[in-house]
Amino acid sequence: xKSTIKILxxxxxxxxxxxxxxxxxxLLFIDGSxxxxxxxxxxxxxxxxDLDLLICSGDISNKGNTESFKQGWLFLNKVxxxxxxxxxxxxxxxxxxxxxxxxxxxxxxxxxxxxTPPFPFEQENLNTHFWSWHWSHSSNESDSFNAISxxxxxxxxxxxxxxxxxxxxxxxxxIHTYICSDSFPKRDFNLLVCHHHPEKMDYxxxxxxxxxxxxxxxxxxxxDEVDKGPWLIIHGHKHFPDIVHSRSAKTFGPVIFSAGSMSxxxxxxxxxxxxxxxxxxxxxxxxxxxxxSLAGTFRSYEWNYSDGWKPSGRECLPSxxxxxxxxxxxxxxxxxxxxxxxxxxxxxxxxxxxFENDLKYLTPxxxxxxxxxxxxxxxxxxxxxxxxxxxxxxx
Amino acid sequence: xxxxxxxxxxxxxxxxxxTEELCNTFIISDHYSKLASSTxxxxxxxxxxxxxxxxxxxxxxxxxxWQHKQSTxxxxxxxxxxxxIPTDRVWKTQFDKICKKFEFKNEILVVQASxxxxxxxxxxxxxxxxxxxxxxxxxxxxxxxxxxxxxxxLVIELANLFKVVPRINSLKSLExxxxxxxxxxxxxxxxxxxxxxxxxxxxxxIVGEIGTxxxxxxxxxxxxxxxxxxxxxxxxxxxxxxxxNIVQPLVDAMRGGxxxxxxKLSLSPYHKNVSIxxxxxxxxxxxxxxxxxxxxxxxxxxxxxSKELCGNIFSKYGxxxxxxxxxxxxxxxxxxxxxxxxxxxxxxxxxxxxxLQKIDIDRLENYTEKxxxxxxxxxxxxxxxxxxxxxxxxxxxxxxxxxxxxGFKNICKSLEYNPRMLIGITNKFLxxxxxxTPIPVHEQLKxxxxxSDSFKALLNTIPIDxxxxxxxxxxxxxxxxxxxxxxxxxxxxxxxxxKGSLIFVRQDNTSLIEAIGFALNAxxxxxxxxxxxxxxxxxxxxxxxxxxxxxxxxxxGLLMSTQREVDLGDIIFxxxxxxxxxxxxxx
Numbered sequence: 001x002k003s004t005i006k007i008l009x010x011x012x013x014x015x016x017x018x019x020x021x022x023x024x025x026x027l028l029f030i031d032g033s034x035x036x037x038x039x040x041x042x043x044x045x046x047x048x049x050d051l052d053l054l055i056c057s058g059d060i061s062n063k064g065n066t067e068s069f070k071q072g073w074l075f076l077n078k079v080x081x082x083x084x085x086x087x088x089x090x091x092x093x094x095x096x097x098x099x100x101x102x103x104x105x106x107x108x109x110x111x112x113x114x115x116t117p118p119f120p121f122e123q124e125n126l127n128t129h130f131w132s133w134h135w136s137h138s139s140n141e142s143d144s145f146n147a148i149s150x151x152x153x154x155x156x157x158x159x160x161x162x163x164x165x166x167x168x169x170x171x172x173x174x175i176h177t178y179i180c181s182d183s184f185p186k187r188d189f190n191l192l193v194c195h196h197h198p199e200k201m202d203y204x205x206x207x208x209x210x211x212x213x214x215x216x217x218x219x220x221x222x223x224d225e226v227d228k229g230p231w232l233i234i235h236g237h238k239h240f241p242d243i244v245h246s247r248s249a250k251t252f253g254p255v256i257f258s259a260g261s262m263s264x265x266x267x268x269x270x271x272x273x274x275x276x277x278x279x280x281x282x283x284x285x286x287x288x289x290x291x292x293s294l295a296g297t298f299r300s301y302e303w304n305y306s307d308g309w310k311p312s313g314r315e316c317l318p319s320x321x322x323x324x325x326x327x328x329x330x331x332x333x334x335x336x337x338x339x340x341x342x343x344x345x346x347x348x349x350x351x352x353x354x355f356e357n358d359l360k361y362l363t364p365x366x367x368x369x370x371x372x373x374x375x376x377x378x379x380x381x382x383x384x385x386x387x388x389x390x391x392x393x394x395x
Numbered sequence: 396x397x398x399x400x401x402x403x404x405x406x407x408x409x410x411x412x413x414t415e416e417l418c419n420t421f422i423i424s425d426h427y428s429k430l431a432s433s434t435x436x437x438x439x440x441x442x443x444x445x446x447x448x449x450x451x452x453x454x455x456x457x458x459x460x461w462q463h464k465q466s467t468x469x470x471x472x473x474x475x476x477x478x479x480i481p482t483d484r485v486w487k488t489q490f491d492k493i494c495k496k497f498e499f500k501n502e503i504l505v506v507q508a509s510x511x512x513x514x515x516x517x518x519x520x521x522x523x524x525x526x527x528x529x530x531x532x533x534x535x536x537x538x539x540x541x542x543x544x545x546x547x548x549l550v551i552e553l554a555n556l557f558k559v560v561p562r563i564n565s566l567k568s569l570e571x572x573x574x575x576x577x578x579x580x581x582x583x584x585x586x587x588x589x590x591x592x593x594x595x596x597x598x599x600x601i602v603g604e605i606g607t608x609x610x611x612x613x614x615x616x617x618x619x620x621x622x623x624x625x626x627x628x629x630x631x632x633x634x635x636x637x638x639x640n641i642v643q644p645l646v647d648a649m650r651g652g653x654x655x656x657x658x659k660l661s662l663s664p665y666h667k668n669v670s671i672x673x674x675x676x677x678x679x680x681x682x683x684x685x686x687x688x689x690x691x692x693x694x695x696x697x698x699x700x701s702k703e704l705c706g707n708i709f710s711k712y713g714x715x716x717x718x719x720x721x722x723x724x725x726x727x728x729x730x731x732x733x734x735x736x737x738x739x740x741x742x743x744x745x746x747x748x749x750x751l752q753k754i755d756i757d758r759l760e761n762y763t764e765k766x767x768x769x770x771x772x773x774x775x776x777x778x779x780x781x782x783x784x785x786x787x788x789x790x791x792x793x794x795x796x797x798x799x800x801x802g803f804k805n806i807c808k809s810l811e812y813n814p815r816m817l818i819g820i821t822n823k824f825l826x827x828x829x830x831x832t833p834i835p836v837h838e839q840l841k842x843x844x845x846x847s848d849s850f851k852a853l854l855n856t857i858p859i860d861x862x863x864x865x866x867x868x869x870x871x872x873x874x875x876x877x878x879x880x881x882x883x884x885x886x887x888x889x890x891x892x893x894k895g896s897l898i899f900v901r902q903d904n905t906s907l908i909e910a911i912g913f914a915l916n917a918x919x920x921x922x923x924x925x926x927x928x929x930x931x932x933x934x935x936x937x938x939x940x941x942x943x944x945x946x947x948x949x950x951x952g953l954l955m956s957t958q959r960e961v962d963l964g965d966i967i968f969x970x971x972x973x974x975x976x977x978x979x980x981x982x
Contacts (some may be wrong), residue, residue: 345547346565349529380562382571392547392563395554 003286004296005144005189007053008044008085009279011236012261014062014095015072024062026276026303027263029071036263036303037075040278041082043309047301048280052140054085057236057259058093058153058195066111069096073119087140090120091149093195093237094165099156108157120149134171137184144285145187146228148175150194152213165196165213165237172215176222184228188285189294192223192233197258199247204240205269211237220246224253230294232257232283239264241277241300241317243363252293255323257281260316274316275302287361288324295324295361311385315364318386322361329366332358333373336391340379346392359388409447410481410632418461421452422703425696426687433474433626435649436659440689441918443815446661450630453477453659455521459536475626475657476537478521480514482633489584490638501597502587503640508600509580510641511608514629515557515601516573518609522616523566539620549619556611558599576600606648606656613656628657635663635916642666649684664690664922665912665936690915690922697812698804704814705807705821709828716830720803723824724833727798729779731771732759738782745778745889774891777884780952784885796949800843801836808955809843809945811921816946820846840949847946854919859910863967869914872907877943877951879966885952895958896923896942897966907963908936919944923957 014025015034022028026036056076061069073090080088097108112119113131121127121136130136134154138147152165178184198216200209213219223231224246231254233246241260246253260277283296298321300312311319325332336355339347352359362370364386371381374391382390409417430436430449440446451457454477458470486509493502524530526541541549547564554561554569559576561568579598587593601608609629617625634642642662649658692700706719714722735756739746749756754767762768776799783797800809810816823842827834854870866872876897883893897920899908914920915936922941945955 342544344543346543346563348565380568382562382565382568390563390565390567392565392568395551395561395564395568 002052002142002144003284005053005140005283005285006048006051007055007234007281007283008048008051008079008083009055009057009234009257009259009281010076010079010262011057011259012059012093012239012264013056013072013075014059014261014264015068015075016062017065017068017071023265025264027072027075029068029075032071034071034075037078039308040262040303041079043301044079044083044278047299048083051083051085051280052087054080054083054088055191055193055234056088056090057193057234058091059095059236059261059264060090060093061096062264063095064098064100064108066098069111070115073115073117077117089138089147089149089191089193091193091195092120092151092153094153094156094162097153097156097162099153099162109154133174134167135175137178139187143185143187145189145191145283146179146184147191147193148179148223150192152194152196164211165194165216167194167213167215167219169215169218172219172222175219176226179223179226179228186228189229189283189288190223190231192231192254194233194235196237197235197256198233199244199256201238201240201242201258204238217247220248220254224248224250230254230288230292232281232294232296234259234281236261239266240270240274241279243298243317243321243323244365245323245363252324252326255294257298257323274314275304275312277302277312277314277317279317284324284361287357291324291326293324293326295322297322297360318364320386321364321367322359323363325358325361325363325366327358329362329370330373332362333370333377337374337377337379340391340393346390348390352388352391409445409451412451414451414456414460417448417451418457418463420707421448421461421463422700422707423463423465424700426689427452429685429687430659431469431473432685433628433657435652435657435684436687437646437684438659438661438687438689439664440661441663441813441916441921443813443918444689444811445814446689447481447632448814450632450659450661451479453628453630454479455537456524459532459534470534470536475628476521476525477628477630478514478517479630480517480632482631482636483509483513484636485581486510486641487636487638489581489588490640492588493584494640502584504602505580505584505597505600507640508602509577509584510637511601511603511605512557512573512577512580514605514609515612516570516577518612518627518629519553519566519570519573523570526566539622539625541619545619549616552615552619553612556601556608556615558601604648605644606652609656610653613653617655624655626655626657628659630659630661632661634660635666639667663916665909665915667909667912688922692812694808698807700814701807701810701812701817702803704817705803708818708821708825712825714825714828714830722828722833723801723803723806723839724836725802726800726805726836729775729799731775731778732756734775734778734782735759738778738785741785742781742889744887745781748774748889748891770891776954776956777889777891777893780954781885781889784952796840796844797952798836798840800949800955801839805955806839806843809948810846811918811944811946813918816846843946843949847950850919850946854914854917857913857917859913860906861910862906866907866910866967869910869917869919872910872914873919873943873947876963876966877947877953879961880943880953880958881951884954892959893954894961895954895956896940896960897963898940898960899937899963901962901964901968907967911936911941911963915941919947921945 013027015027015029016022016025017029019030027034060072076090092112096112098105099108118127120130126136126138130149134151136149139145150167152167155161155166196213198213198220200212202209233254233256236259238258239261240258242258244256246256259279260274262278263276266274277300279298279300281296281298287295300317300319301309302312302314303309339351374381378394379391380394381388427449430438431453438446458473490506493506525537525539532538546566550561550564550566550569557573559572561572583598586595613627617623631645645658645660702719709715709719709722752770762771779799780797810820820842824834827838851870854873855868857869858867859869859872866875880895883890911920915922920941921944922939940960948955
């Protein structure tokens, strides 16, 4: 049985076709090939080994362009093949539906349904269910997780639906009934992949967030209340990466991983906070099973003009981080600081190994909190690549 | 491996290589053995000659990681901990701006402090590496065991000396604090230079001679190491980018400094206002320091090095089946009889020369070392080049270079065995090379031309301040000199010993001295070392002899050998014909 499930996450490719520089995206295809895309594959091969799953949470295309969707979808299949990944989960985003075009368009999702290779699943039955009910259930060969793929842009093309995501309450109820049934076995964890964010992210643009998934909080509530394993929700759309524990009636609710955009040009207000990124998420099956809540780590990689791809140096998201720590930062800080004495005026990575199991699963926000607690106690922390390398008495 | 295009990122710059890559590609040379001695050293060479590689291979991290079969011997014989110190190009810019304005004179100390902190930052980084409890080391080269309590005490002492405040009393935190101090100084200077009504107080800085500060820091560190004799070598790289106010104190510090501090400086051949031996109180050559010159590499060692360097690159791309030189087609050997016969037809001055020398071309093969063979050997390459370029009516005929510059050996010599150029041209050859057929001569010459065109473009970007209107860049100067030398070989009159090197005796050369210096630094001109490789005269241009880089030989049809000298002034400011005498047939 595998001890971890490794997932490569990309999102919001916004692939474009052209012969020069695009204002919208770096994933520009000229005569079927993209230098940016090839560079991504080359780099991903060097940092991502033994992957179990590739996830793309939508907006493969840009502005409903069918040709660029074809290129983007072919690119994702190429990534899967080149990196030897057996399974892929993909959902469409608002830019993949032709929701705002009127000339010659009779159905916003028609071109998605009839593309080759089939989208988003290879299996016809899964596709049939997906396009009929706007969701589908799949699982991996080793039976360690279930996956629900959701189309939050299903209603785009009607009225002003294109402005936000939606899951109808009836669909939520339908999913809830399904996951309560035997058709949805209990697994180590469950994945939900969708394009729009299920909870509002007003903090991103410091403005009221009107794009979130209508029905999102109901969805979270309903999947969370069923005891079929913890949930990891992966979405895109905001082009702003983050990792949070969702609002839940339980102590440990679903983890929401907001993927940043792999290749769309970042909106100017966010350029200082984030960058084009991709991620490798490792769900720790053993720890998840032990504690009954999802635990794992992630690595973020970003792109810039001077270095190309490299481990992220951004706060959102940093190069390394985790999720699922069950030790409150204050208690962890106290445990760590107890190790410091006159003979050991500071701790280094060797000393911190005994706390590795607690530290690695801290989210970036939890890590900040831990550092703050240590600071309050008149100690200081040295970080390298968002990892604690030394803790010691303030000089 | 035809069709293989190497990545542009494989263009060689030692500064940006990882320690592992550096160690894996390093080729041991006599220069390295000499540099590894426990003496103060000044190493001189143009850009791309390998100075940074040699320096970096002396730092402790490299010697620790190095796995070559000879690495153990070097680890045993090297008796110091090397601290590699790259030069920050910003210093010179800031220094020049500060020095230009009188009201900034108090800021000179701040700029100097910026340099001092840079050195201290690297020093602390090295101490941290030597004492590290977390870095996995195979060889433990010069590693020191230091408990944490002692480390904290050491940091307190050094932080007090350096006027910095680390967050915690650890070496890592001290290094970060020094980096922050550098940043604080840099920001302060930027604001100082840009804001007119400036009232910000100066940052708290360390003040003093770099030699004294390092001496104190080393003494404290060694005390905590429990080894007062622990030797440190400070490896200052690319000092040609640093202002003379930084370089000269380092040179001076080489005299009479503490025994456990060794200074090794890497410089370009020319550095204005930096004197090594001219002042009585300055460092005394051979007594305090040794010299290593990477200019004018001898052919034998240069070729051996080139074969290994290029061979390694070829092997990496699946082309290691045979020695690297066998991947290159060779030009045909010179046919003396044909060349001499053809030139006689075209050039009456050559015919006259042979007559004066009593050389009968019908008996060319029969001459021995006791009669005309030495003369024939001396002139045959001049004949070959001259014959290639001259048409029957006496005009120059061809624009493409003659094949005699091709072949692996000649290519390497053309590049002056410069590592960076060798790597550059090898990357050009890779797509053309195959295990079945050698690279044709014309392709070799094409690659050589492309490289020299790139070099020409670079030299054209370096302006010079000369009183001559048609000489505005380094390349203009090179071209003027090259054309003169070209005329010596292929001009109207045959010369058995054409001039091909430069001296700078004439007083009206002054305006061009700096230009010659820049040309030496760029590698466009090469100082000919004469008998002693320890000569300090390379720093004083008026006392040296130099030639054009052989990279221009194929373009201008020049010889790649030692030739007679001419004063630069005679080329740039030629005297009237009546005042010139020239023995055309000097033997």
